[in-house]
Amino acid sequence: MANLRPLVVFILVMWALMIVGGGILVLLVAPLELDCCGDQGPLASSAAKAAITLGLVALWILILSWMKKTMLHGMMR
């Protein structure tokens, strides 16, 4: 029967990343307000939040890609 352990670990890590990512977004990113830009403050804050979120998504994809290479490629050999 197939060895599912690497895939189960992959699922668990993805789940953990989603929980942690949610925490970072709700606790750190969402309350972020920029006071430096006058009338454009809300717009600048939204842009900064969107940029941070996209950065986090990119980081998550990098982590998953690294895990794919180190854990899952072994399953094909």
Add this chain to the structure above:
Amino acid sequence: MLEHVSQMSSTLPLLALVAIAVISPLAAFVTVHFGIPPLIARLRRTGSTVVDVLKPDGDMVPRPAGPVLTAGFMVAGAVAYAVFQSVEILAVMLTALSCFVVGYVDDKKVMGGWFKPVALAAAAAPILLLGAYDSNLSFPLFGDTRIPILYLALAPLMICITGNTANSIDVMNGLLSGFMAITGAALTAALVILQNYEMAVVSLSLVAVSAAYYRYHRIPCRIFPGDSGALMLGGAYGAVAICGGVEIVAAVALLPAIINSFLFLASVKRIVEHRQVEKKSTVITDDFRIKCSGIKGASISLVGLIAGPVPHTEAQVVSAVFKLAVISGGLAVLTALMMTWSIDSGWWPQA
């Protein structure tokens, strides 16, 4: 999350709620159960069949089952809508119907790689136009974050992802129907935990459609779902997640299919139909078993990883995917439980 409890479902007597939770999914089950055999006969008559490449005698299998699966879900949705009169149920039905149309077009005429993602994103229009969503994205433990503008992009993206991931795991007999039944059951349990009974009934109907279809889809398959069936099931799942406010839970339950899509995109590095990929992740041996192709530069898929270099039977691979679905479904239920807790309440369940 608890604000998702609708006024109608909260005012219905418990007995009436239980009755509708039985009648609506039962209507879906009966429609699919009795609707499939005449559809099989009709598709055979009209020659709408394709080869099952994993069968030694090269069986010709009718396709698509999408029309009956959609009919089953629509009947159940109509029953639920008659009782709850909820705009969310209407939005789920219209989105599922739109996804079916997208798939049916692809069943009848082979479309380009970009057609389905773009058309599926457009299929989320009923949810946005009817306002059947909550722009607060709920995370377990940490609460909600308000993303009114971003959500307008997130909802189409989610329908696109759930539709395509469901379609991408429809590669073996019984895999899609069984997988959707397991993940749908997890989503239903999550909605019950979060006391969103309306969407739980709709979600249960999706389970009923999948379970009724599994009888005809399992090995040896008697009818393939086609893109119309796969996209409808995936789109309906995504719509329930959005309208039920359980986007994160739904994503967790769908993790094995999401991993499959992630592996494929990460290896192919472009949006392309599976049939257009030259170096496949799996090969079929002379005795009709599946193993990883091992070709350098080949695409990677969940099935390829599970099979590995040692040939496996179709039943073994399907069973392994179901095990992963049960694990991710369990994590989804745990995530739903974690959504009822919050750091503010000292990690204790909210009253």
